[in-house]
Amino acid sequence: MTVQPVSIRPPYLLFLGAAETNLGAKTATGVAAWRPEICAGQYRLPGCGADLGLPDLTFEEAAAQGVGSLVIGTASVGGGLPDDWVATFVAALEAGLDIASGLHARLAAVPAIAEAAARNGRALHDVRVPPAGLPCGTGAPRSGHRLLTVGTDCAVGKMFTALALGRDMAARGVAADFRATGQTGIFIAGSGMPVDAVVSDFLSGSVEVLCPAADPDHWDLIEGQGSLFHPAYAAVSLGLLHGAQAEALVLCHEAGRTLIDDGGYDGYALPSLTEAIAANEAAARITCPAARVVGIALNTRALGEAEARAALEAASAETGLPAIDPVRTGTAPILDALLGPVPAGVSA
Amino acid sequence: MTVQPVSIRPPYLLFLGAAETNLGAKTATGVAAWRPEICAGQYRLPGCGADLGLPDLTFEEAAAQGVGSLVIGTASVGGGLPDDWVATFVAALEAGLDIASGLHARLAAVPAIAEAAARNGRALHDVRVPPAGLPCGTGAPRSGHRLLTVGTDCAVGKMFTALALGRDMAARGVAADFRATGQTGIFIAGSGMPVDAVVSDFLSGSVEVLCPAADPDHWDLIEGQGSLFHPAYAAVSLGLLHGAQAEALVLCHEAGRTLIDDGGYDGYALPSLTEAIAANEAAARITCPAARVVGIALNTRALGEAEARAALEAASAETGLPAIDPVRTGTAPILDALLGPVPAGVSA
Structure with a gap:
């Protein structure tokens, strides 16, 4: 089987954006609840009222600790990609982190983000995008x-x-x-x-x-x-x-x-x-x-x-x-x- | 409802490629059988052994008769887009025809074809590609x-x-x-x-x-x-x-x-x-x-x-x-x- 499911490099730095409450960062809250051992920290923009009780890390601190990916654990107002988010994501890539996102807007479709990822050899995971080359089902029995x-x-x-x-x-x-x-x-x-x-x-x-x-x-x-x-x-x-x-x-x-x-x-x-x-x-x-x-x-x-x-x-x-x-x-x-x-x- | 299903402009000129027999041009055969009134002619490459009994038309003759679309009614050996097909499709676009294809290779992904379509204001229909912006189902009752x-x-x-x-x-x-x-x-x-x-x-x-x-x-x-x-x-x-x-x-x-x-x-x-x-x-x-x-x-x-x-x-x-x-x-x-x-x- 050559096609692999989406795979994201741990540990995570959880991006909470400017969410007003933890409910506004529901995805990050779920990840922190179920996988505390891979959640190294949180990253909050000015005005963010959410707090998962994780250390607030800069991208440089996160990279120094071996963090693999910035995980977008919230949605923006309106669902798009605001300019300050783009600048933030570019900075994360420059520091050496991958980015994993479930936003409707695709990271790779934003030229500044795609360019920064390519230049730094970092991965962009749009987890709403399936891998290429998926096969049709076979229905054949398998073990396990x-x-x-x-x-x-x-x-x-x-x-x-x-x-x-x-x-x-x-x-x-x-x-x-x-x-x-x-x-x-x-x-x-x-x-x-x-x-x-x-x-x-x-x-x-x-x-x-x-x-x-x-x-x-x-x-x-x-x-x-x-x-x-x-x-x-x-x-x-x-x-x-x-x-x-x-x-x-x-x-x-x-x-x-x-x-x-x-x-x-x-x-x-x-x-x-x-x-x-x-x-x-x-x-x-x-x-x-x-x-x-x-x-x-x-x-x-x-x-x-x-x-x-x-x-x-x-x-x-x-x-x-x-x-x-x-x-x-x-x-x-x-x-x-x-x-x-x-x-x-x-x-x- | 703003999203429309795929729609192809008639009448058709049926492209039979170099199919050896009518069975090798099964799609075109089906179209000619069910919609003879919109099948104005057939277009065959050298060596083609298929014959639907339709007039063999050049692209210029087809355009002069008001033909709307060249319809790709066969598959190539191997499923790709051979060079002579690309040249043929470009010529059809230059003559003023749209092209409708069900090939696995997308017409719009071939630069020469995409460029000829844009230059001549012609449509490329990849009928394996659904329209953008499809909605989720509603399940609401409707008349008819x-x-x-x-x-x-x-x-x-x-x-x-x-x-x-x-x-x-x-x-x-x-x-x-x-x-x-x-x-x-x-x-x-x-x-x-x-x-x-x-x-x-x-x-x-x-x-x-x-x-x-x-x-x-x-x-x-x-x-x-x-x-x-x-x-x-x-x-x-x-x-x-x-x-x-x-x-x-x-x-x-x-x-x-x-x-x-x-x-x-x-x-x-x-x-x-x-x-x-x-x-x-x-x-x-x-x-x-x-x-x-x-x-x-x-x-x-x-x-x-x-x-x-x-x-x-x-x-x-x-x-x-x-x-x-x-x-x-x-x-x-x-x-x-x-x-x-x-x-x-x-x-x-």
Whole structure:
């Protein structure tokens, strides 16, 4: 396989721009939360009110500490590339850093940035741009275990659930890798495949590249996207299901949500958990006949403790599967069912 | 809606290159068969053995007759753009023709061709390149009737069936348009959307652009792609189903075929007609709750007359639906079921 997923050189200096709060630097916040060991510092422009509690480093300090990449962890007002950002990025390149961005505006399309990168031999990673030369899918069986998070809707916790499962598997001594398919996930993993930006013909093939054959005992935890029930993005979800060939699916849902995109698509209701399980299993079995949903991940952030417990019990009763909230309860019930009990001597 | 599908200016001069036989100019053959009224002539290079029975025109003769576009109806050996093709295309542009191509090599990427097009104010259409600025899907209901051809596999007759249904609807006095989604179909229609080249996020949105709201009595006949059961291309099929919001589906199948891509994907079997109907209806109903399969189109080219009749009867008995071979039997049984009996005074 000659095509490689996007790959970003650690450690990171997180660019927070002039974000007023940490919420305005959501991507950077996610990266710092999940990968503190590769986040060497933060870089803030005048007026920035966000603070991730990391050292404020100049580009020269960062380079001296061995930082590999400036990671753009926020969006600009309006989504473009303001002049002061361009000047800042050029300075980072001059100091010897790569730059990784998920902005809509492409770094390489800005002449001053492209020129500075070329002159300094530095890499520009637009993580919304898939690698060139992706193949079509083959559907051929491959070794290794794979788990894909699927959803009743967008923005229900598919990335978080895959990350939590990977972290907790590793804590049990299982060889496991998180496989990212969206911007924040790619920064967290340091590599990945922006599947929603892949040309349709190569969609399932791009997922085969993302999670290739691995050791028989190894698990890939693959970040899902969209929902088979979403009128705009279901094709992305299906390409992921077919390319992943995951034996295990975890269905993610936000407790209490009843409408697609929380009402953003008029007339579109969420499926029941039962309907979502049936549709995802049927689709997954085209390329992985053994595929099954092994658990439910409920996002219960809007609920109090008692309501959350009740929602988890109801989900489990409806489906006959372990139901977790990865934030509130941890992932143990799903991992116990999937891997067996925690080995003696391991605390997880 | 500001984004428009690809659109090619008729009439056409069909470029046959140096194809040895008509089979080597399959695309041109299809265009000449379906749209003889817009095929003004053919253009052949030395050594060409193909002949569509059209007048051989020079570019100057074609321009004088009002020809709009040179349509590349063949592939080169190796798939690239040989030097003599480049010189030929430049001459066509100099004479005042646009060029429409489905070659993998992009016309606009060849400096001599791009420069000649700009200098003469002519258009270059790479029909594998979708228009810029495609939207995401909305899933909102829209007026007009729509029919989508779906398949058990690739290359089973989805384009041919949609074309035949559109032609025969028009013969019954029904306002109908064929909506093309692949290279040959786009040349035949003069416009269309190369859905398999659309970025995944915009796939269903691109289909909404292809077949927008229309008069309540108007039918769009939409060319399907791939199959929900295909390990590489099912996502394309799902995006088409969701974006088309077609009330009527026609399931296309090649009689006797049992393996995906006729065996090209090891271990992948075709679904039964019953399974394919269930999967396509379930998927289509996400965005069009009334969607149903209204008929079966069997490609029986490999069979004798008696075997073909038996295969059609078996398909109809299995599904309870009218079964046609658009080549052998015509489309009347499906159109009768869909539209009612042929109006008095119309011969179709």
